[in-house]
Amino acid sequence: PTQETFRAIVEELFASPHHGERMAMYWLDLVRYAESNSFERDNPKPYVWKYRDYVIRSLNSDKPYDQFVREQLAGDELPDISADSIIATGYYRLGPWDDEPADPMLAVYDELDDIITTTSQGFLGLTLNCARCHDHKLDPVSQKDYYSFLAFFKNVQRYGIRSDQSVRERSVRSIATEQEQEQFQEELRRYEERVAALRSQLDDVESRIRETLVGGEIDDFKADSVRLGIIRKYIGKAISQSEFDDYARTRKEWTDLRNHPPQIASQALCVKEHGPEAPVTHILTRGSPNAEADLVGPAFPEILSPPEPKIQKPKHAESTGRRLALAEWMTSPDNPLPARVMANRLWQWHFGRGIVRSSNDFGLQGERPTHPALLDWLASEFISQGWSIKAMHRLILNSRAYKMSSLVNDAAMHKDPQNNLFWRFDMRRLRAEEIRDSILQVNGQLDVERMFGPSIYPVIPAEVLAGQSRPGENWNTSAPEDRNRRSVYIHLKRSLQVPLLAAFDVADTDFSCPVRFATTQPTQALGMLNSEFVNDQARVFASDLKAQVGNDLAAFVELALWRVNQRPPTEDEMTRGQELVNSLRKEHGQTREEAEKNFCLLALNLNEFLYLD
Incomplete structure (x- = not known):
């Protein structure tokens, strides 16, 4: 397409309400979004799906990134709180929760460590959690830095204490008008x-x-x-x-x-504090809650030469104001890290990897940027564009780098086999959710009308449910008319993943997942050929094609390949497709319906369907 046509397509995609649904999955991976607590009972988190909807709405409306960060870290302490800013603080409640810990005091610090890890890596690209137990020779972040950072969150109430009722008391509040x-x-x-x-x-x-x-x-x-x-x-x-x-x-x-x-x-899962007075924070020797050492107050990592935190207790909230001070520092134009980290993520979301490949670790143990000047320029542009995420998407998508072909050049391949210089576009396999949604879209079954709301529960084979510690508990299969919504709305249960998504490397929600690494395993091909879901959808696909072309086999093959590959099939593909259907009938004794269904199953397994080039 011409540049004007390409720009028009980009703007059309930005205007679509499904833009937020698509891009939200990257952010949800990063903040370890899940809808259950993990551990043995793995009970559901009440109203947590509202956080997912908040992320989708924020990305669709192009909410400035600095506001997006402030709302998640301190939405309840902002001068002008709203339902959205309260929902955003559900960020603190997304992690695993042990409702029956062997060591309750250690569990408190484990939960705080989860918050510190996700926050420091997600927003700053720093692995502060490495300093929980002691200093490291090669790491400029000290144990004092770790516990000073912990002090910003020390007053946060725990998600719950043993019972689900305690969760509602500590982590749920009304957002009703x-x-x-x-x-x-x-x-x-x-x-x-x-x-x-x-x-x-x-x-x-x-x-x-x-x-x-x-x-x-x-x-x-x-x-x-x-x-x-x-x-x-x-x-x-x-x-x-x-x-x-x-x-x-x-x-x-x-x-x-x-x-x-x-x-x-109108209720939301959110953060609550114990009150306006914060408890003291000690450095813990070897990370043990039974070995308190020096007192520390809230402070930013010294390596960043930061200012002193400006902490003011909010007038309208029973909290310390510490989290708001942290959020304000994180989104200050004088703090270069958050803009660089997010600019790198946006690049990664489009190219499959960042300018800094270790996108959660910008420290000495992480990888060096391949194009440091480019990353600095992108970060500067991000801030100058008012922290607009869509403006950065627009900048990247309309660039020459993004429009590169994936074709291999022998000379360039010899000099840069890892494509560190981005001399070509890396071909990538669709993500797990994209595969499921694409299958539904091809056969006209994807429900694109309904957005937001409680999550859906696709059918999971009985054999998989039987393997749970509590077989089938908290997995109430949705009605048929609800099952075909986009995969972003699937209930994410930590101990029970939808088999097709699990096979294709869906994120591990126990930890922040900055990037999914695509594996190649036999179970992926076996799942695509034998899973009940894919076979059912192939049957629906064949039935839909048959309703359009009748008994015309050539038209059937042509339309199937066109819809799967989004291009006209070649003569060779047409010939081989018809030969396959006839062979299944004559040599394997299949009925016409079975043979056509199996051809559709084959089409859904084509590399051209599963990969983007």
């Missing part, structure tokens, strides 16, 4: 009145029955589970059939209401 709160209170009042009225009707019948009970029935009557059966015995004696029927209906309504009280929808 005043009108929504009033509506909820009115709904709650009506609910309580109805429950009380039903209970009164039940008591009237039960008191009459209680007077006629004999022997062991008196004790049995106290148990809800057997009460209805006992009352049934007294039909025609102490109670009529119609009264019993009314009682049974009333009891069912009362039970249903009691088990499903009204829930205010």
Whole structure:
């Protein structure tokens, strides 16, 4: 395409609401987004999907990156808090949580270490966590730096303490408007009145029955589970059939209401602090919570020659203001690291690797930038463009480097086999979610209309569910009409991954994942050929093609390859495709429907479909 046409395509993609869905997956990998706690029970995190939706909305609206960072680190301490800024602090609740730790005090510091690791690597490209136990000769970050950084988060309440109820008390708050709160209170009042009225009707019948009970029935009557059966015995004696029927209906309504009280929808998983006064922070000798050493206060890493933190307690929040001071420093134009780190990530998201390949480690143990001047210029542009992520996407996508061919030049390959100089565009395999979404898109099944909301649960084979410590628990397979939403909306359970996604290197959500490394394994080909999902979609694909072309085999093959490869098939591909279908029928005894379905399965396994060049 011409430059003008290419730019128009880029702008069209930016304007699409699906832009945020696509790019959000990179950020969610980085912040170890998952929707369950890990460990044995691996229970779901309430309302955590709202954080995912927040990221999608932020990227679609081109929220400035500095604001994006401030909201996640200190959205509850900002001068103007909003529902979005509260939801953003769910960032702190994304990590694993052991609800039954062997050493509770060590677990506290493990959770803080998870926050420090994700924050320092994700926003600063520094591995502060390496200094948790002691200083290192070759690392300028000291143990004092680590615990001074920890002090910014020391007042954060733990995600929970053992019970799920404690999670709701410590990590969930209302984000409802005043009108929504009033509506909820009115709904709650009506609910309580109805429950009380039903209970009164039940008591009237039960008191009459209680007077006629004999022997062991008196004790049995106290148990809800057997009460209805006992009352049934007294039909025609102490109670009529119609009264019993009314009682049974009333009891069912009362039970249903009691088990499903009204829930205010506008709640969010978020961070909370213990109060406006922060506890003291000690350096821990060898990282042991039982070996406290020198006191330290909140401070930025000394290697960066930072200013003193400017900490002010927010007037409207029960917190210290320390996290806001950290967020303000991180997004200051005087701090060069966050802009360089994010500019490098944006480059990586498009090219498959960053100018600094170790994109979570800009330190001495990380890799050197291949083009340091380019990285500095991109970081400077990022800030001068008002921290606009879309502006940086636009800059990169319209560059000559991005438009490079993936064709190999022998001379260049000899001089730079790793393509460190970006003399060609690296071919890459689709990410796990892209493979699933592309399969659904090819056969017209991808649901692109519905965005946001609670996650979906695709079908997982019974054999996989049976291998869990609690088989099938917390995996309620979604209705058929909900299963074909984009993969970004799939429920991410740490101990149970969708097999197709797991096979194609979906992120490990226990840790920050700056880049997914594409592996090549036999299980990937086996999964694409034999998985129930891919075979079902191949069958749908064949049925859809058949509805369009009827019994015209040539047209069937042509349309299938066109939709899969997004180009007209060659004569050779047409000939071989028809020969394959005929061979499956004649030599292997398959019906026409089976042969056409298997041809579609083959098409979905083509490298041209699975790779971008």
